[in-house]
Amino acid sequence: MTDAASRPAPPAPVSAVQALALEQGAPPPLEEVRHGVWSLAFPFGDGDYSLGYLIEGSDGALTLIDPGWDDDANLDRLDAALADVGHAMEDISLVAVTHLHADHLGGADRVRRASGARLALHAAEQRALDRRAAEALEADADIARWGAPADDEEALVAAWGSGRRLPHVTADLLLADGDEPPIAGRRLRAVHTPGHTAGHLCFVEPEQRLIVTGDHVLPRINPGIGLGGRTDANPLTDLLASLERVIALDVAGADALEVCPGHEYRFVGLAERARALVDHRADRTADAAAALDALAAEAQRPTVWQVAERMSWTGGIASLHGYRLGSALAQTEWHVQALGRAGELRPSS
Template sequence: MNTIIDRGEGIWQVKVPLPFPLLWVNAYVVVGSNGDVDVIDPGLRTEAAEARWAEALDAVGFRWERVRAIVLTHHHPDHYGLAGWMQARSGGAPVFMSDVARASAERLWGAAERERTGEATLALFARHGYPEAARPAMREHLDGFVPMVSPQPDRIETIRYGDRVRLGDAEYEAIHTPGHAGGHLSFWNEAEGRLFCGDHVLPGITPNVSLLPFGDEDPLAIYLASLEEVERLPVAAAFPGHREPFAHYGDRVRAIRTHHDERLRKMEALLIEPMTGYELCRAMFGDKLSVHQLRFALSETIAHLVYLENQGRVSRAEERGVASFVARRR
C-alpha cells in the first residue's frame, strides 16, 4: 500500500497507522512555496506512527524545523495524539484547535481531570445497562490511551469558528462541523473547492456519533443539522480523516443522513419491547465486539436513543438507576 501520497498543490496525504480496525488516520502535510509546512491531524502516537513520519520527512522532503503549524480538526486521540510529540520535534510550532476541542482534550487526558472523566463515562454506561463485571476492562481500555496522546502539546492556539486559517499558500475558512466530536472543524477553500473534512464526513464508513459525558446533550441532532449545513458546499475534492480523498461530497453527506434515518427506524422497531441501551446495542451490533468496538457501539446507541427520545419516538423509564427505552405507539 502506498502510504505517503502526493495529492498535488503541495498537499501530501500521510497514512499514519492505527492499532484499530480503522487501520490508519490521514495526516495531511501542506507545503508552502517558501518550504514551510503545515500539518493537519498528525495521528496517534505509536512506534509505527513515528516510523511513518520518519518516512514522510524523506518522501515529502522537509525537516521538522520547517513545521509552521500543527492544525487539528478535532481532539480524538487518533488525530491529536502526536501533536505534542510533533510540536517538540519542530522546536515549538503552535498547535491550533477549537476551544471546545482543547477543553475536551484536557478533560480526557489532562492529569487533573482524566480520572473524573473516566468515572463519568463508566457511570453513564452503567446507567444504560453496561454490566458491572465488565467495568474494569473498559476502565483499562480508556486509560490505555494516555501514552498514545503523550506528551500533550503545551503551546496551543485557539481557532474560532469562521476564522481564516493559512495552510501552505492558501487560506481556508474554519467551519464548525460538530456531532462526531464537539468543536470539530472542517477547513474550506472556496476558490479551489477543497475541503479538509476530518471525521465529519467519511467515504465508505459512517462517522461515529457518540453521547459522552460533558459533551453535547443530543449529539446526533447536532450532527444531522451540521450535515445539512455543509451538504450544499460546492466541494471538488474532500480530504477526510480516514480512507481516501473523494469527490462526490454532497452525495456522501446525503448517504450518511439516510443511514442514520434507517438506523433510527431499525432501533424503533426493536424497541417494541423495553430495552436498556446495552441490550439494544447488542441487538444492533452483536455480542462479539472488542472493548474498543463496544465503547463506540454503546455510546453511538445511546446517542440514537437520546435523539429518539427528544423526537418523542421512544420513552424512557428508570429503575434502580438503569434506564430502559420503549417505542411509543403511533
Template sequence: MMWCVKHSDGIWSLRVPMRDRALGYSLAYLITDDAGALHVVDPGTGSDSNELLLTDMVRSLGFRVHDIASITLTHYHPDHAGLANRLREATDALVALHAADVIAEHDIRRPEQRRSWARRYGRWGVPMEARAQLLETVSQRGARPALAVDLEIADGDVLPISGRRIVVVHLPGHSPGSIALRDDDLKLVMIGDHVLPTIYPAIGLGAAASSNPVRDYLRSLEKVAALDDHEVLPGHEETFRGLARRCVATAEHHLRRTREIASYASEPARTPWEMAQRLSWKGGWDSLTGMRLASALQQVVFHSRYLATAEGRDAVASGL
C-alpha cells in the same frame, strides 16, 4: 501501496499506520506556504515509527523537520492527534484545535471520570463483568498524555498559512469540536472523520453527557453538503467527490439506527444495555468489546435521546 499522494500544488497526503487493523491507517496532510514553511494536518497515531515516517516524508519533499510551522487537528482522537505532541516538541510548531475539543480532551483525564462512568453504566443496565471492561477503557483514555494546544480555533477562522486561505468549518457530531478545512481557491476540503467515502463514523465520541450528538451530526452533514463542488480529502480511506450524495447516504445510515430504536418504542422500557443487544451491529453483538462496545452503548443513548425530540420524531416519520 502508495504511501504518499500529491493532491494539488503544495498539498500531499501520507498514510500513517494506526493500531486499528480494520482501518489500517489515517491520512496526514502536508501543506506548503509561500514563505517556505510546511504545515501538517492530523499527523496521526503517536509512535517512534510514525514520527520517523512523517519526518522522512518531510525530507523527501525537500524540507527540514524544523520547517514545520503549524499542526492543525481536525479533532482530538489519538489516531489523528497522537503524534502532535512529539512533532511540536521536535519543531516548536503551533498546534491548533477547536475549542470544544480542547474541553473534551481535557475532560477525559478528570479524576472523577471513572466514577461518573461507573454510575452511568449502572443506570444503563450494564452487567458487572462488562462494566469492569468498559471502565478499563475509561482509565486508558484518562491515561493519555495531555495534548499541548497553542491555538484554539473556531468556525470561520482562517489558518495561519501564508499565501493560502484555508477556512475552519465547525462540524460537531463525531466529536464536539470536529472541523473541516476548506480551501475555496483549490476547491478542496480536508474533512477529518466527519464524512468518509465508504464507511460511517461513530457519533458523539467525547461528547458531554447532556449533549445531543445525533442532532448535531445530522445538522453538520447538511452544512458541509454545500461544498459538493469540492474534492474531499478525508481522514481515512481515499480522496473522493460527490460530497452532497455521500452526506445523504451517511445521514440515512444513522437514521436507520434511530428508526430501529423507534421500532421498540411500544415495548416496556428497556435499559440501553438490553436495547443494544437487540440491535444490528457489524460483526454481531458478541463481537463488540472495549471501545467498540462503549461506542455502541453511547450510540443507543444518543439515538434514543434524539428520538425523544420533535426533530428526531419528525426525521423518523418522514423516512429521510
C-alpha cells in the same frame, strides 16, 4: 472508532494509489494532491493508518493537518516525506488537528517538539482534553445506568470509563468556526463539524476545491458519534447538522470539492456521501424506535442494554466488548433521546 460499512455504493476513489493501498492493506505512499499539497499515511494498530496532509504556504512554511499516531516510526515517516518534497522538520510552522483521537492528534506534541511548530485545534476539543479525568467518572455512572450484563461491566469501565488512559496536550492556538489558520498565500478555513467529537474540524480550501474532513465524512466507513467527551448537546443531533453544513459547501460539477479524508481514500461527491451518512443515522433511529415499540408491547421499561440488544449490530451486540460496546450503548441512548422517548427507559436505581 467506526461502525460497519453502509449499503449505498461508496464514492469512487480519486487517488488510484490510495485505493490500491486500501485493497492491499498497506499504507499508501506520499502523494501530491495539488501544487504544494501532499497526503501522507501514518500507520497505527494492526495494519491500520490515518491520512495527514502537508500544505505549503507561499513563504515556504508548512502546515501539517493530522500528524497521526504517536510513535518514532511515524516521526521518521514524516521526516522522509519532508525530504521527498524538499523540506525539513523546521519548516513545519503549524500542526492543525481535526479532532482529539490518537490516530489524528497523537503525534502532535512530538512533531511540535521536533519542529517548533504551533499546535491548533478547536476550543471544544481542548475543553474535552482538559476535562477527561473528571469525565471518566461520569462515564462510569453511565455504564452503571446502561444495565449491561455484569460480565461486561469491568471491560466497559476499562475501555470506556475511568480505566481509559488518554494523553493530554495543550494547544497554542484555539480555532473557532470560520477561522483561517495563518498560512501565507492560502485561505484555509476551519469548519466546525461536531458529532464524531464535539470539537471536530474540517478544513476547506475553496480556491483549490479541497476539503480535509478528518473522520466527519469518510468514503466507506460510517463514523461513530460522541467519541470525544461529554457534551450538553446530543452528538447525533450535532452530527446531522454538521453533515448538512458540508452538504451546503459542495458544488456539483467541475467545481465540486475533492474530499481529503482522515482514512481510506480521496473522493469527489461530498454531498452525496454526507447524505448517505444522514440516511444511515435515520435507519439507526428507526431501529431504536422499533426496539422500543416491541419492548413497550411487552409492557417493559427497558434499560439501554435491552434496547441495544434488539437493534441490529454487525456481528450482533454479543460480539461487541469494551470500547466498541461502550460506543454502541452510548449511541443507542442518543438515538432514543433523539426520538424524544428517553422517558420510556428504566430510570437509574
